[in-house]
Amino acid sequence: MTNLTNTHDMQIDKILIPENVILQRVQELGCQITNDYHGKDILLICILKGSLVFLSDLMRNIDADFTLDFIQTSSYGNKTESSGIITFHHEFTTDVNGRNVLIIDDIIDSGLTLHYLREYLLSRNPLSLRTCVLLDKPTRRKKHVEINYVGFEIPDDFVVGYGLDFNEKYRGLRYIATLKQSSAS
Ligand code: IMP
Ligand code: MG
Numbered sequence: 001m002t003n004l005t006n007t008h009d010m011q012i013d014k015i016l017i018p019e020n021v022i023l024q025r026v027q028e029l030g031c032q033i034t035n036d037y038h039g040k041d042i043l044l045i046c047i048l049k050g051s052l053v054f055l056s057d058l059m060r061n062i063d064a065d066f067t068l069d070f071i072q073t074s075s076y077g078n079k080t081e082s083s084g085i086i087t088f089h090h091e092f093t094t095d096v097n098g099r100n101v102l103i104i105d106d107i108i109d110s111g112l113t114l115h116y117l118r119e120y121l122l123s124r125n126p127l128s129l130r131t132c133v134l135l136d137k138p139t140r141r142k143k144h145v146e147i148n149y150v151g152f153e154i155p156d157d158f159v160v161g162y163g164l165d166f167n168e169k170y171r172g173l174r175y176i177a178t179l180k181q182s183s184a185s
Helices: 006-011 019-036 052-059 112-122
Strands: 012-017 042-048 066-074 087-090 100-108 128-136 149-153 176-179
Touching: 019 052, 019 128, 019 149, 042 052, 042 112, 052 066, 052 100, 066 112, 100 112, 112 128
Parallel strands: 042 066, 042 100, 100 128, 128 149
Antiparallel strands: 012 176, 066 087
C-alpha cells in the first residue's frame, strides 16, 4: 500500500512505522485515555498542524465526552532543528479554567514547545493537565516535560508522514518515514 508521488519517492529513506502498527497503537492509546478519564469531560487541545491526523484517529478511539480546540505554534521554520523560539499563529478560544485538558501533539523533540505550552495552560487554572504525543525522541530533550501518553519512542532521525511535514510536504503519507540525508538538511 503506497500513496507516494514521484517527488516523494525520491526523498523518502525508509518506513519507520507502518500504517497498521500506527493504527493499532493509536487504538490502544484511545482505550487508555477512555479508562483514565472515565466519566469525565475532556478538553482536547490539538497542536496544529502536525497533530491533525493523529487527533482524527485518536478521537475516534476515545469513548468519552470531549470538546476540541486547536493551537498553532512553530519553532522550526524550514529547518529540521528547533530555533528555540516558539511563535503562536493560532490561539485557542475555549476557557481552560476548571477543565480536564489533554494536549495532543505529534512529536516531542527538544521539549521546548510542550514545556512552553504546558506553562501557558497551567497559568489558566485547568482542573487537570495531561499530554499525549504520538512520537517521542527522548535523546534530543533540552527541557524536561511530563508526558502521560506516548505512542512510540523513536531514534534521533527527522521523520515525516501521518501529519508530520518537512517544509509542509509529506503530511499525507499513511506511515512514518525517515528522509534521505540530502532532503532533511
Ligand atoms: P520541540 O519543541 O523540539 O519538542 O518540537 C516540537 C515540534 O517540532 C513538533 O510538534 C513538530 O511539529 C516539530 N518536529 C520535531 N521533530 C520533528 C520531526 O522529526 N519531523 C517533523 N516535525 C518535527
Ligand atoms: Mg508540532
